Amino acid sequence: MSINLANKFNTGISPKQFMEGMQRNQEEFQANYDEFSWENDQDREFFESLNHRDDLRVLFLAAEWCGDVVKNAPVVFHALETSGIPTEILILEENFDVMDQFLTMGGRSVPVVIFLDTGGHVLGQWGPRPKHVQQFMIEFKKENSDREAPDYADKMAVVRSQMKEAYGEGADVRAAILKELRELISGF
Numbered sequence: 001m002s003i004n005l006a007n008k009f010n011t012g013i014s015p016k017q018f019m020e021g022m023q024r025n026q027e028e029f030q031a032n033y034d035e036f037s038w039e040n041d042q043d044r045e046f047f048e049s050l051n052h053r054d055d056l057r058v059l060f061l062a063a064e065w066c067g068d069v070v071k072n073a074p075v076v077f078h079a080l081e082t083s084g085i086p087t088e089i090l091i092l093e094e095n096f097d098v099m100d101q102f103l104t105m106g107g108r109s110v111p112v113v114i115f116l117d118t119g120g121h122v123l124g125q126w127g128p129r130p131k132h133v134q135q136f137m138i139e140f141k142k143e144n145s146d147r148e149a150p151d152y153a154d155k156m157a158v159v160r161s162q163m164k165e166a167y168g169e170g171a172d173v174r175a176a177i178l179k180e181l182r183e184l185i186s187g188f
Contacts, residue, residue: 002121002122003101003121003122004119004120004121004122005059005098005114005116005120005122006116006119006120007120008059008088008090008095008098008120009057009059009088009120010088011088011090012059012060012088012089012090012091013088013089013091014087014088014089015060015073015077015080015081015087015089017089018062018064018089018091019033019077022064023064024064024065025064025065025067025069025070026064028070029064029069029070029073029074032070032071032074032075033074033077033078036074036075036078036174039174039175039178043079043175043178043179043182044082046182047079047080047082047083047178047182048082048083050082050083050084050085050185051083051084053085054118055117055118056085056086056115056116056117056118056123056185056188057085057086057087057088057115057116057117057118057120058080058085058086058087058088058113058114058115058116059087059088059090059098059114059116060073060076060080060087060088060089060090060111060112060113060114061090061092061095061098061099061102061110061111061112061113061114061127062089062090062091062092062110062111063091063092063093063110066092066110066111068109068110068111068127068128068129069110069111071129071167071173072111072127072128072129072130072173072177073111075173075174075177075178076111076113076126076177076181079177079178079181092108092110096108098114099112102114102125104127104128105137105138105141109127109128110127110128111127111128112125112126112127112128113125113126113127113181115184115185115188117188123187123188124184124185124187124188125184126180126181126184129163129167130173130176130177130180131176131180132166132176133163133166133167133173135166136159136162136163136166137159137163139159140155140156140159144156
């Protein structure tokens with residue numbers, strides 16, 4: 001069964017409204033947004049080339065308290081702004097009905113960037129983080145399925161530290177996100 005989210009069109013807010021309305025992490029989010037730059041012309045040209053397409057829409061699940069949103073959403077926002085793809089932010093806490101259709105390993109993780117056609121049919125999704133960062137969480141979940149285990153929290157702290165290190169600084173994570181988005185969008 002394919003997912004159709006046409007009923008969610010025009011229920012979200014713009015990326016600008018999301019950024020301006022943030023009560024938490026706004027400074028860090030804005031700094032990440034402001035420091036964005038295109039590392040290569042091919043990425044910029046790819047997203048610019050999407051301006052002629054009027055068949056795509058994006059619903060973007062986000063929460064201002066989420067570190068992955070603070071790191072990843074500014075890059076995605078720039079790519080989508082450059083592409084001209086209409087984008088609406090759906091606040092996680094107000095859209096569990098959508099979130100629960102896009103769980104990550106059974107959990108509610110954001111951001112989730114949902115690409116749709118104009119009829120609301122889901123074409124693909126990206127998130128909550130670049131694959132090279134997500135790999136740490138995948139391995140952790142495989143090896144630590146018991147959330148009640150006495151050492152679960154300690155092991156989670158270690159994996160979060162590994163993920164933070166994998167994010168690295170600026171350009172590398174931007175390049176990874178843009179590459180993954182390009183690959184995804186090229187498929188539709």
